[in-house]
Amino acid sequence: MSKKLSCFGPATLVTAAFIGPGTVITASLAGANYGYALLWALVFSVFATMVLQEMAARLGIVTGRGLGENLRELVTLPLLRWPLLLLVVAAIVIGNSAYQGGNISGAVLGAEALFADVYLIKYWQTVSGLNLWALILGALAAAVLWFGQYKWIERCLIVLVLLMSLAFIGTMLLTKPDLPALLTGALLPQIPAGALLTVVALIGTTVVPYSLFLHAASAAQKWPKGSIDTTKALSASRTDIAVAIPLGGLISLAIVSTAAAAFFGSGQQLENVTQLAQGLTPLFGSAATWCLAIGLMAAGLSSAITAPLAAAYALSGLVGKPLNLTQPLFRLTWLVIIVVGVLLSSLGIRPLSVIWFAQVANGILLPLICLCLLLAMNHKVLGQYKNNRWQNLLGVLVLLVSLLLSGRSLALAFSLL
Template sequence: MPVPRHGSFWRKLAAFAGPGWLVAVGYMDPGNWATDLAGGSQYGYSLLWVIAFSNIMAMLLQGLAAKLGIVTGRDLAQACHDHYSRPVRLTLWLLAELAIIACDLAEVIGTGIALELLFGIPLTIGVWLTALNVIVATILEQRGFRRLEALVGGLMVVVAASLTVELLLSGPDLAGIGGGLVPTGAILSDPGMLYIATGIIGATVMPHNLYLHSAVVQTRRFATSHRGKREAVRFAILDGVMALSLAMLVNGAILILAASVFHAQGRQVSDITEAYKLLSPMLGVGFASALFGIALLASGQNSTLTGALAGQVIMEGFTNLRIPIWARRLVSRGLAIIPAAIVASLYGSAGTGKLLILSQVLLSLQLPFAIVPLIRITGDPKWMGEFANGRIVQVTAWVIAVLIIGLCLKLLWG
């Protein structure tokens, strides 16, 4: 897509806008819904700071991913292929594929639940119907990347508008929101809170999005001079920050909604289906549950589109293997559908709700294997030249990595 060499700031920003929004979709997928609902209903506003902190971390890491793609012309998967030995890159590839499956699992379950709630389609059948998304994603991509970005943006507006109405109806406690933005050490002493907090981080800073962002920024045809790359990096980061800010507000809205409606009345909501059924009677508004379901369905469809793109980037980047896009997506979707369908048939919505949260915790555990290579490569002057991370950025990125690794280890070993 061409980028104007001359023109106003806003024209250039409009040309660069898109990749950040594709990435932001992964920050408000059904996995986020599950963790945010659980966190808000069980702990009130206490974990709101985790959402804010996770999104700030994501802005920095996604900015590094965008810079890598623009400066080197290689996405993160390709850079790992070039940078590491065969055993290491094989391990990183397999872990990235596991992250894609975990992400796909959340999208499959979320879409299946939304279809059941809105249209009465049995959960197991709804899960199998998500295989059709593979066809939709392939057709849309063939018709042009800009159209895909426009569809994703439109669905994001539906999600944001629906949740805004829900939030206004719930009448949240502003003082409670302010207190929830203050970090607390309680997550280190409360295993349940730590589990939910780790799930929130995994649902927010998603490893496959780092691979995706480094690839889709290359869809812009910018000047390859030093000045052109620097301008492209600046606009790509701004695009990402704007998009992730909306994602942060959406995630915060879900947690605040759960805290103000469920936690305030002593209800610990364990899954999305329960939240859907309780919203209308507890808010006293008949359409509240329907709005919730529409936003969930839009979220699931959006995440399906971008998850499919990320899977393709990861496979081709790590292995140089070229297979039909529909085949790659069908395999990934099948690996997610089978366990989701089994759990849905055996345990219903309660079981799939727990599986949804587990998938986000698994994403957190995969995250270090994406961010450590990203920080190392973008901080290496041999790769990045003058664009290598400065001292402050590099130290901050490593602090984020250490914090995430520490939380994962604390979760694993108590």
């Protein structure tokens, strides 16, 4: 089994991170409202993610440190260093606490669709007013992180990503997509009237700053410096990226396609994922609904594991602590985020002010982290593994896109005021 899965590694954690409830909702709305027309945005987002994640993984492998630790060394001026470090903590640690409620809530929606008639669950929720599924799924995420070493966590997430793949791609096949329209949408860029924000949102749910911290640190742990030939480790990392990131893109494509087949042109308005799941049964049978529910539960649970893990990697690296899964600060960070997420989901609370704050911080952070990553990839500490001209050109292109995403994130956040 391990040999068959040898092509999967730290990049699978990135896929598990960006295929969460937010991506499912965004992709569903894109398909329902615009059909297959915006698939090219997913193709671009996969390309941009591969460019940035390759750099993050290379930085982790060559230096043996995570992105947080490298930022501490790269940014030495106090006037720049402390604001940047505080921004990272705000966007990734505090922000992920707010988004964790959404991750667990998404997994809960999938679980409720699959096990709607379980008497004990219904009785508990009636008596206590708390959502038992949120407690169960939060406890499961905590158990994976508490008892698992890196290899165990990686394997759990590989299983979840493969489960998502089978579920969402299976749903797409059951809905019989329009293949010519699918190929046209993927290969020919177009922006229908009113679709610009959706285009930016599709890219923004894939290209996220915390995945860079997650990938650099996990690559440093997967291939420790000095324990393996650097060139071989980089080759294995690039194979991992070439398999896992496009697989994530295929999952997103499947979600867009499913929503397009079920809702586009039907005159119905899609408002949430539950409505999509319910709408599949009369059109394509209960199997499609079950597949979507399984995929949604796996997507929520995978993000509920990776978001706290990324925050713990980022904070530990920034304060100079070792990236050790059993280190007290590391455990405390992800545990607090999971507990906050469980409470938000279980009580049905949507912390608008915290989410607004996280959107603003992430909007500022994404281009800053892209710029810092590009500077780090041209630092002399990387020696022969520095960026070449083409890698820098691609990185600058993604940096420009990150500025667009930043503008969208800030505009959205301030529109909530």
